[in-house]
Amino acid sequence: MTQQTEAEQKMAALLVDALNLEDIEADEITPEEPLFGDGLGLDSIDALEIAVAISQEYGVKLKAEDESTREAFATLRSLTAYVESHK
Numbered sequence: 001m002t003q004q005t006e007a008e009q010k011m012a013a014l015l016v017d018a019l020n021l022e023d024i025e026a027d028e029i030t031p032e033e034p035l036f037g038d039g040l041g042l043d044s045i046d047a048l049e050i051a052v053a054i055s056q057e058y059g060v061k062l063k064a065e066d067e068s069t070r071e072a073f074a075t076l077r078s079l080t081a082y083v084e085s086h087k
Contacts (some may be wrong), residue, residue: 002031004076011080018053019046031077047073060086
């Protein structure tokens with residue numbers, strides 16, 4: 001299992017908090033595991049909640065129609081990298 005970076009740890013904690021995930025701890029989210037589908041099992045409503053939380057926490061706006069946003073939501077690692085590069 002790949003270790004989370006410090007930034008990934010903060011993002012994982014944001015995800016767990018924003019989505020009220022009761023069955024998983026932030027440090028249990030594997031950085032390369034898909035966030036949607038077979039991975040963490042998130043859905044489009046979760047994506048909206050994550051986007052709002054990221055906007056509030058980091059001031060980064062995620063636009064649904066932007067292809068890079070869809071790519072960013074692939075994994076914890078890609079989401080963290082996207083937010084870090086757009087802060």
